[in-house]
Structures are given as C-alpha cells and as structure tokens.
Amino acid sequence: MTPSPSANSMQETKSSSAPSGPTTQADAQIIYNLPFNDLLYRAHGIHRANFDPNAVQMSRLLSVKTGGCAEDCGYCSQSAHYPTGLKASKLLEVERVLAEARKAKECGATRYCMGAAWRSPKDRDMDAIIAMVEGVRALGMETCMTLGMLTPQQSARLADAGLDYYNHNIDTSERFYSEIITTRSFADRLETLANVREAGIKVCAGGILGMGETAEDRISMLVTLANLPTPPESVPINMLIPIPGSRLANAQPIDPIDFVRTVALARILMPTSYVRLSAGRTDMSDETQALCFFAGANSIFVGETLLTADNPGEDQDAALFRRLGLNAQQLEQPE
Numbered sequence: 001m002t003p004s005p006s007a008n009s010m011q012e013t014k015s016s017s018a019p020s021g022p023t024t025q026a027d028a029q030i031i032y033n034l035p036f037n038d039l040l041y042r043a044h045g046i047h048r049a050n051f052d053p054n055a056v057q058m059s060r061l062l063s064v065k066t067g068g069c070a071e072d073c074g075y076c077s078q079s080a081h082y083p084t085g086l087k088a089s090k091l092l093e094v095e096r097v098l099a100e101a102r103k104a105k106e107c108g109a110t111r112y113c114m115g116a117a118w119r120s121p122k123d124r125d126m127d128a129i130i131a132m133v134e135g136v137r138a139l140g141m142e143t144c145m146t147l148g149m150l151t152p153q154q155s156a157r158l159a160d161a162g163l164d165y166y167n168h169n170i171d172t173s174e175r176f177y178s179e180i181i182t183t184r185s186f187a188d189r190l191e192t193l194a195n196v197r198e199a200g201i202k203v204c205a206g207g208i209l210g211m212g213e214t215a216e217d218r219i220s221m222l223v224t225l226a227n228l229p230t231p232p233e234s235v236p237i238n239m240l241i242p243i244p245g246s247r248l249a250n251a252q253p254i255d256p257i258d259f260v261r262t263v264a265l266a267r268i269l270m271p272t273s274y275v276r277l278s279a280g281r282t283d284m285s286d287e288t289q290a291l292c293f294f295a296g297a298n299s300i301f302v303g304e305t306l307l308t309a310d311n312p313g314e315d316q317d318a319a320l321f322r323r324l325g326l327n328a329q330q331l332e333q334p335e
C-alpha cells in the first residue's frame with residue numbers, strides 16, 4: 001500500500017487521546033494511511049499515556065486438546081478438513097496441565113492460556129475444563145481459555161470457576177470471513193463474545209494478518225473490535241504461519257510495515273487494551289518486533305510452541321528484551 005498524507009494528519013498526530021464515540025471505517029482508514037512516522041508517533045503517545053512503555057505482559061499457551069477439529073479454518077493445522085499431518089489427541093489430564101502451568105510460572109509467565117481444538121466444548125468435557133481453570137488460578141496465575149463457541153450456560157460455568165479471559169478471535173473482517181471459514185459465521189463469533197462478556201469474563205479477541213485480506217479488511221476487523229459494547233481487554237494480532245496442507249499454505253506474506261501499521265491502529269482504536277504479538281513472531285525480524293513494541297504491542301506468548309506452531313525460544317526473547325530495555329510485566333495482585 002502507498003500511504004498518502006491526509007489533510008488531518010498533523011492534527012491527528014498531535015492528539016494522544018482515544019477516538020471519541022464509535023469508530024468509523026473511514027476515520028480508521030485515514031489513521032492507518034498516515035505517513036508511517038506520524039502513525040507511530042500517535043500510537044506511541046497513546047501507548048505511553050496508558051501503559052508503562054517498557055513493560056511487556058507474558059502469557060504461556062498450552063494445547064490441552066490437539067487436532068481433529070470439525071471446523072474448516074483455512075489457516076489452521078488442527079482442522080480435520082486438511083491433510084496437515086497433525087496427529088489428533090484427546091483432552092489432556094488435569095494434572096498434566098497443572099504441571100505445565102507450574103513450569104510456566106517458574107519461567108515468568110503471569111497468564112496461562114489453554115486451547116482446545118473444538119467447534120465448541122461438549123458438556124461431558126466441562127468438569128475437566130473447570131478443574132483446569134481452578135487449578136491454574138490456585139497457582140496465582142491469570143487464566144485464559146479458548147474452546148470454540150460457548151453457550152451462555154457454559155460461559156456462566158467458566159465465570160463461576162474464576163476464568164479471567166476467554167479467547168475467541170474474529171480472525172478477519174466480516175466481508176472476508178467466508179473466504180477463510182465456511183463452517184461458522186462471523187455472527188456466530190460475535191455471539192460467543194457477547195455470551196462471554198455477559199458472563200463477566202474478560203475478552204481476548206483479535207485476528208490473523210497475511211491471509212490474502214486487503215488493508216480495508218484489517219482495518220474493518222479492528223473497527224469491529226473497537227466498536228464492541230466493551231472492547232476486548234486483550235487483542236492478539238497474529239501473522240499467518242502458512243501450514244503445508246492447509247488452504248492458506250501458499251498465502252503471500254504480509255509486508256512487515258503493514259503489519260506494524262495494523263498494530264499501531266489497534267493501539268490507537270483500543271488505547272487501554274493489551275495488544276499481543278501472537279503467532280508468527282518466528283518469521284518476524286527483531287526490528288519488526290521492536291517497531292511493534294514501539295507502536296503499542298505490549299504482550300507476547302512465551303515458550304517454544306504456540307498450540308502447534310513454533311515460537312521464539314525463551315533465550316531469544318530474553319536477548320531481544322535486553323537489547324530493547326524491555327521487561328516482563330509483573331502480575332498485579334488481585335484486590
């Protein structure tokens with residue numbers, strides 16, 4: 001994309017406050033297309049006004065049930081629709097999950113995210129899921145789960161168990177959604193987000209870049225999230241890892257500058273949300289990650305795997321943090 005300076009650019013650059021009222025696609029596009037330096041200056045100002053700019057929240061992700069998923073998400077190694085070579089496995093034992101959570105805590109993670117490759121959880125699995133949430137909370141960590149679509153009843157049970165966050169990505173724009181997934185709709189996604197919010201669980205929702213979407217689709221995805229009745233507390237921004245055998249195996253990589261622009265727009269539209277660099281960091285240069293942190297990203301996944309994908313190892317992250325003078329955010333103790 002070729003950004004063109006807008007007449008409003010300097011005025012917008014000086015502002016470090018959040019947009020007031022609903023964000024329109026047209027306004028968000030103007031911001032996204034600002035000259036890169038103006039965009040980053042604005043995003044960074046908003047970031048500093050709301051967060052310690054040198055602190056990064058660390059989460060650890062564990063796949064508690066891998067592969068064999070009935071959904072046909074075109075980017076996913078775990079969909080049963082594609083010959084990705086991934087071996088499906090059953091739901092892990094609760095004790096095994098808690099042992100992994102203890103290790104993650106020792107390595108500095110403050111939030112433990114547990115993911116299951118399901119369209120939605122079966123009621124028969126809920127007791128084990130609830131035991132995982134309660135066990136991880138008892139270790140003094142924040143808990144997050146991603147289990148697919150949830151009913152209001154399932155959301156309420158998870159809330160009662162003390163689940164802090166529920167991850168449910170909207171993935172892309174409403175317009176582009178059916179190009180990526182056909183087994184559920186964008187509206188289904190929003191319905192689960194509403195159920196989770198209604199139950200009192202914090203929301204983690206973001207998407208994936210580099211699936212062949214346009215810049216307008218990326219902007220639209222962020223506008224949808226920013227305009228939810230309450231924006232998500234956590235916004236993961238993933239860079240597609242093309243999975244051999246999946247429908248998006250040959251997708252063209254996104255320009256890193258456009259990736260940074262999207263992170264900056266997320267920060268500007270959702271000033272108090274954690275913006276997380278999620279999958280795809282192994283394919284990003286240190287310089288791209290540094291620009292993302294400057295633009296407002298302030299959360300990462302740590303550990304060598306993310307569900308089934310590679311992630312930079314702890315040593316690599318520690319070295320990057322040292323070079324950038326970043327530190328791991330400590331968990332605030334609940335009041």
Ligand code: SF4
Nearest residue numbers: 069071073076079117
């Ligand atoms: S992204 Fe989730 S819902 Fe989609 S196929 Fe993969 S595991 Fe299933």
